[in-house]
Amino acid sequence: MSTNLHRIRMALTGISGILVAPYDDAGELAPDRLAPIIDRAIGAGVDILVANGNTGEFYALDEAESRLFTEKSVQLVDGRVPVFAGIGRGIREATRAAAHAKTAGADALMIHQTPDPFVAPRxxxxxxxRVVEAGDGLPAMLYLRNDAIGTEAIARLTAIEGVAGVKWATPNPMNLARAIAASSPDVIWVGGLAEVWAPPLCAVGARGFTSGLINVWPQRSVAIRDALNAMDYQQAGALIEGMRLFEDIRAEEMGGTNVTGVKTALALQGLDCGAVRPPGAWPLTGAQAAALYAFMQDNGLLA
Structure with a gap:
């Protein structure tokens, strides 16, 4: 195993923090606004930062914006933690993005599961x-949102040279357990449904988890990680219960308030990252906003 692949696999056992895509007042991508968010997350102990994830509105960005997001994230992180570049959409764009991620200095790829309606497992x-090949040696994490492709297909995907891990983003822990059993023990499985689902997914073999909360409250995410690493599920559960309202708000409207909740919370902290682009919801409803404000106030998270 290469030194870099080993390093990335070790990092995947921690928190993969998904950065928001910040916009200026004109709605243009303004990645420099991430600087204080990145510094706070790294200072708290977040293990990985991801540009062009779904909390980063990947599908709302055009190709040039996605490239800029990767480039600026690498610059702002400045080698302090690994940076993963989200890769997806059509095969030509995906291979171009993987090659660009290598040139831009990203440490690894996160390959979105394509939303194409006609996807054959093979x-x-x-x-x-082809994406991994275009990344020219960059390790990859697969982002699996649909496990209907079956255990055998998932095992074949994890056997592709350069695949370091899988972000498992389905609420099916037993399917995860089957996939882990069928795959190489070198693959790191990451709970892809954030903190609330981390305990049940960790219980069957996931070792890390993804988080959008790290944009707003990275200390809580790190505390949950540490409790799970110590197998203190009672403490992890208590910590998760204390931030569950945040995730409940993000899950409303078919998940359409996912990024809305994060960006609204950041604005309440004086870290304005702009609106959410359609088809995401913007702004929060009055009831949602009031609940989020109370959550932020109760936890000492306001500016």
Whole structure:
């Protein structure tokens, strides 16, 4: 195993923090606004930062914006933690993005599971192979949002050279357990449904988890990580219960308030990252905003 692949796998056992895509007042991407958010997350102990994830409105960005997001994230992190670049959409754009991530200095790729309505498991396997090849040695984390492709197909995907881990983003822990059993023990499985789902996914073999909360309250995410690493599920559960309202707000409207909740919370901290682009919801409803304000106030998170 290469030194870099080993380093990335070790980092995946911690928190993969998904950065928001900040916009200026004109709605243009303004990645320099991430500087204080990145500094706070790294200072708290977050293990990985991801540009162009779904909390980063990946599908709302055009190709040039996605490239800029990767470039500026690498510059702002400045080698302090690994930076993963989100890769997806059509195969030509995905391979261009993977090659660009390598040039921009990203440490690894996060390959989105394509939302194409006509996806053959063997076709997706070819997609991943070509993206990893275009990344020219960058390790990859697969972002799996649909486990209906089956355990055998998932095992084949994890066997592709350069695949370091899988972000498991389905609420099916037993399917995760089957996938882990069928795959190489070197693959790191990451709970992809944030803090609330981390305990049940960790219980069957996931070792890290993803987080959008790190943009707003990274100390709480790190405390949950540490409790799970100590197998203190009671403490982890208590810590999660104390931030559950935040995730409940983000899950409303078919998940359409996911980024809205994060950006609204950041604005309450004086870290304005602009609105959410359609088709995400913007702004929060009055009831949602009031609940979020109370959550922030109760936890000492206001500016």
């Amino acid at each position: 076709g997706y396997e070819d997609y991943v192979k």
